[in-house]
Amino acid sequence: MPNQTDMGAAFAAALARAEHHRRRSPRKVRVRLLTQWGEGEGLTVQARIAGRGEAEILAQEGLGVRVIPWAELDQRAGELPALVDAAVEEIEAAAAAAPVPARPSHVEDSVDWEAYETIAxxxxxQVLAEMRPLTERAPASLSRAVALEAVFLGLMKAAALASVGAGMGKDEAREMLEDAVAELLGRLAEGHRASLSPRLDA
Structure with a gap:
């Protein structure tokens, strides 16, 4: 039967595995060791990933959980690191298998495209009107190119927030960005620089 030192080592190993998964995963994997009483009571390992949308959140329901009943904890404490691994693998697989959200405009019926284009x-x-003053107010320690890059980063964060609010997946958001870049490069190639006013490289 494991003694107190063995129990402490098992907990330390389990927490080390949890930290390993947190650092390894490109997603926000969170592993907790919980004390649970009542129905299903025992030491509970719970893994979760920050869902990128409702589908990923729902896909994780009831998964990523492992329980060692209190009566068995002394004998099974050594299983904790493996249970952490199993819980994380299960939750990652569930999130990966979740349906990829599509653009609302691709799945909703009767979209008012005129209103859509007007808002776009x-x-x-409005964004163009704000970009130039932002770059002009940038500290002298930044070159114009670096200041524009910083503005771009801020705009991408705002765009990412809008895509989450719209329930879109990252692939859909990436496709829209690629389409927008292709359209603007096409205008430049055709000599329609006036349509991109105000010029930010002037």
């Missing part, structure tokens, strides 16, 4: 163009114009 208004957002584009």
């Amino acid at each position: 163009e208004a957002a584009y114009a």
